[in-house]
Amino acid sequence: MSTIYTNNAKLGKPAVADRNWNLPLNANADAIDALAPVGGLCVTTAEIPSASLNVQAAAGRFQKRDGTVGAFAGSALTTLPQNQTCSLYLTDAGTLTISTTGYPTTAHVRLATVVTSATTILGLTDDRVVCGVVGTDALPYMPLAGGTLVDGANVAFGTTAGTKIGTATTQKLGFWNATPVVRPGTYVQGYATNTRTLGAYTSTPASTAYTGVASGQTGTPYAQAADLNSLRAAYENLRVFSENTTQLLNALVNDLRAMGLLG
Numbered sequence: 001m002s003t004i005y006t007n008n009a010k011l012g013k014p015a016v017a018d019r020n021w022n023l024p025l026n027a028n029a030d031a032i033d034a035l036a037p038v039g040g041l042c043v044t045t046a047e048i049p050s051a052s053l054n055v056q057a058a059a060g061r062f063q064k065r066d067g068t069v070g071a072f073a074g075s076a077l078t079t080l081p082q083n084q085t086c087s088l089y090l091t092d093a094g095t096l097t098i099s100t101t102g103y104p105t106t107a108h109v110r111l112a113t114v115v116t117s118a119t120t121i122l123g124l125t126d127d128r129v130v131c132g133v134v135g136t137d138a139l140p141y142m143p144l145a146g147g148t149l150v151d152g153a154n155v156a157f158g159t160t161a162g163t164k165i166g167t168a169t170t171q172k173l174g175f176w177n178a179t180p181v182v183r184p185g186t187y188v189q190g191y192a193t194n195t196r197t198l199g200a201y202t203s204t205p206a207s208t209a210y211t212g213v214a215s216g217q218t219g220t221p222y223a224q225a226a227d228l229n230s231l232r233a234a235y236e237n238l239r240v241f242s243e244n245t246t247q248l249l250n251a252l253v254n255d256l257r258a259m260g261l262l263g
Contacts, residue, residue: 009035036060037130043088043112046077050121053080057088057096057111065107067144070094080121086114087127166260184262187253194250201241203234 003012003024011031012024033039040060046052059074072094080086080098087099090109103110110127149155157163166173172180256262 041072041090041109041111041128043114043124043126045121045124052120053082053116054078055080055088055112055114055121055124062090062094062109065092072096080114080116082116082118084116086116088112088114164260169260183260187257187262189250189253191246192250193247194254195244195247196251197244198248199241199244202237 003014003018005012009031011028014021014024039058041062042058042060043055044058046054046056054077056077057072057075060072062070062072064070070090070092072090075096078096078098081100084100087101087103088111089097089099089103090111091097092107096111097108110129112127113125114121115123166183169183172182174180253262
């Protein structure tokens with residue numbers, strides 16, 4: 001009778017009367033070992049049973065913290081420290097790391113916990129996570145294709161190099177559902193004085209009456225010096241406030257330009 005195969009992994013199932021069962025059984029072992037959830041990133045002792053402090057980590061792929069896929073090429077024999085409980089993991093960059101103080105809190109891929117004696121491996125626990133929670137509410141990052149932050153989510157940025165949103169002036173941005181546009185052109189400030197303080201302004205209402213004094217001819221009034229001084233004071237108040245407003249506008253332009261929102 002001929003060998004039949006399983007539906008999913010196509011593993012061989014020899015018939016009762018078949019000879020050389022070792023062939024399909026060995027092929028099955030190789031096929032299972034080659035499956036990423038089984039053999040990928042698997043940590044094993046160098047010998048079975050262990051006769052040294054050496055382990056190996058198989059090649060495999062993993063998901064990085066930014067959502068992209070990283071590749072680990074596998075490790076040569078790695079010697080672990082004596083009489084320790086060792087945590088083996090990959091950094092986000094894909095570097096195999098050994099810790100005797102447990103797994104880190106920063107982004108990493110857990111591989112195995114290995115207990116050593118003075119000369120051999122006493123125990124090895126597979127810590128790989130084969131299945132993970134999925135769904136838009138389960139992602140610890142914003143997918144490259146975009147998405148929605150949960151209500152109340154905050155985004156923290158570094159205080160040294162900082163973070164750019166957009167790396168070229170030709171990239172388009174839009175806020176509050178506005179159509180994205182490139183950064184506006186450069187604003188030219190002929191008057192460049194700036195301030196972030198807008199002073200108080202007390203206007204002189206247009207209804208204020210200036211009495212003046214008659215020149216001696218009926219119906220022809222002349223302004224008094226006090227009236228002219230009052231007009232000059234009102235004009236000066238308006239001039240100072242207008243200049244102050246322009247300085248404030250300059251400061252706003254400078255700030256928006258520093259953030260890259262204006263040219």
